[in-house]
Amino acid sequence: MPATAAPDAVHTQTPAPPGADFRALHRDDPQIAEILLGELARQSDSLQLIAAENFTSPAVLAALGSSLANKYAEGYPGARHHGGCELVDAAERIAIERAAALFGAEHANVQPHSGSSAVLAAYAALLKPGDTVLAMGLPYGGHLTHGSPANFSGRWFDFVGYGVDAETGLIDYDQIRTLARAHRPKAIVCGSISYPRHPDYAAFRELADEAGAYLIADAAHPMGLIAGGAAPSPVPYADVVCATTHKVLRGPRGGMILCGAELAERIDRAVFPFTQGGAQMHTIAAKAVAFGEAATPAFSAYAHQVVANARVLADALAAGGCTVLTGGTDTHLISADTAPLGVDGKVARGRLAAAGIVLDTCALPYGDGRGIRLGTAAVTTQGMREPEMARIAELFTAAMREESEGAGKIRTEVRELAGRFPPYQG
Incomplete structure (x- = not known):
């Protein structure tokens, strides 16, 4: 399904081309420079659903490297x-x-x-x-x-x-x-x-x-x-x-x-x-x-979109067979049990990682094994909205049902979706 364009109020990232400092790093320590480039590529061509992660603005990155x-x-x-x-x-x-x-x-x-x-x-x-x-x-x-x-x-x-x-x-x-x-x-x-x-x-x-x-x-x-x-x-x-x-x-x-x-x-x-x-x-x-x-109106719009995205994603995961803890979410967080899909949280995390969907496991209250924990902060920063959450849930469910056959196709579809919403331009 086609990705929707993100309004300025939510998607606030600006171009961040590598500058002179990175060129110096690449010249003086190419081994570390390649790791940095590789990590940027990993973040850009997969879906970052770890609840504790996000993409900082280029301005924040500039202060960190000052x-x-x-x-x-x-x-x-x-x-x-x-x-x-x-x-x-x-x-x-x-x-x-x-x-x-x-x-x-x-x-x-x-x-x-x-x-x-x-x-x-x-x-x-x-x-x-x-x-x-x-x-x-x-x-x-x-x-x-x-x-x-x-x-x-x-x-x-x-x-x-x-x-x-x-x-x-x-x-x-x-x-x-x-x-x-x-x-x-x-x-x-x-x-x-x-x-x-x-x-x-x-x-x-x-x-x-x-x-x-x-x-x-x-x-x-x-x-x-x-x-x-x-x-x-x-x-x-x-x-x-x-x-x-x-x-x-x-x-x-x-x-x-x-x-x-x-x-x-x-x-x-x-x-x-x-x-x-x-x-x-x-x-x-x-x-x-x-x-x-x-403190800006743009960030307020972003925060509310994070919650809206999480609620849509939680409902879609439940419709796909997961047991969503507490029946939903009020926040960016979703905790779920993947046992109804035939796998526990650890196996689920591995299959999803192979498909380019990155998330964590979590404890299951009053349950055996582990569940999964995911969040919508990073993908919302990228500009994804409710239609993309529904698509992520489809890819999630498909990855759960694929041990090896078809996994490459899902990974390609994940990469294509992520590519429409690069965290940093340039």
């Missing part, structure tokens, strides 16, 4: 441990101001290197080793920082996991209340890596107040939707909000923390000097660019 990468800047604007920080101070102040304004927060810290770094700093600011924390259990979509024994969170704190209703797949708030009353946690964490519905932040706030606990929102996945007005914000309810700056927000890989003025100093000291050293100033400048882009 001279700010050379600057050491331990500390905060106006209080650095190194000289020559006047300009990077200005860049960080802009990033802070834009983030606070974008999300309506009293304070923003833009230095965390990742979402996990942001969560670590939030725990360091509010908790002591051994404190009890209530968070979504890993089998139900909790993140590694929500109590995995392989992670600092599970080694340093006493995590109690809450789950979802076995029939609906929705968060069981009554269970959380029961667990909070029994364990009296120091903090409650709301957030997930595979839950496709909006958390009820007001309900979480009430539960935290009843338990005398801090409320920490891990909003890494929905933060871009929140910026675009396509998802509710945890900022009015949570004591601390942790997030990434990539995913739907479409910025550089990194983290951020939002909080009220009363916790600002504790959060800042937990980031530096407690958990991190020098800030990555090129990344902070790129975050400032992304925050500026996210």
Whole structure:
């Protein structure tokens, strides 16, 4: 089926030809240059449905590759441990101001290197080793920082996991209340890596107040939707909000923390000097660019299109035989069980990868094996809309039913669809 043209409000990418810096790299280190070119080709001729990935703008990429990468800047604007920080101070102040304004927060810290770094700093600011924390259990979509024994969170704190209703797949708030009353946690964490519905932040706030606990929102996945007005914000309810700056927000890989003025100093000291050293100033400048882009009407249109695409894709996958968890999605995320198609998530991921459809696996609440997790942020950035989502679902279902015979034809069709919507022109 023919691809539809994307309106300017959604597809905002501009030409990004390789410049002098890339030519220098190709001359001085052709081995790495070829890897970069190969990765760009991979991203361009396959469908990127990993829920945590997106395509940054050329402006964000320019900031990442700028001279700010050379600057050491331990500390905060106006209080650095190194000289020559006047300009990077200005860049960080802009990033802070834009983030606070974008999300309506009293304070923003833009230095965390990742979402996990942001969560670590939030725990360091509010908790002591051994404190009890209530968070979504890993089998139900909790993140590694929500109590995995392989992670600092599970080694340093006493995590109690809450789950979802076995029939609906929705968060069981009554269970959380029961667990909070029994364990009296120091903090409650709301957030997930595979839950496709909006958390009820007001309900979480009430539960935290009843338990005398801090409320920490891990909003890494929905933060871009929140910026675009396509998802509710945890900022009015949570004591601390942790997030990434990539995913739907479409910025550089990194983290951020939002909080009220009363916790600002504790959060800042937990980031530096407690958990991190020098800030990555090129990344902070790129975050400032992304925050500026996210404050535009074009980004709001993009965020709403991401959700519209996800809902169409979820319905089409269900019609094709998948069991879509929670019966659909409110966000960019879709979690599904491919068992009705005769394969588990791991086998599905392999068959889809062979067809050029790239996605992740995820845990299945109350189920055996693994399911799949996919998202629509990247393909929406490319300009794809509802008709393309329906076509992706057709290709998805066809790939599930092909072990080898016919796989080449599907791969060709995927490459043809992706080629109509290049992430970068030029």
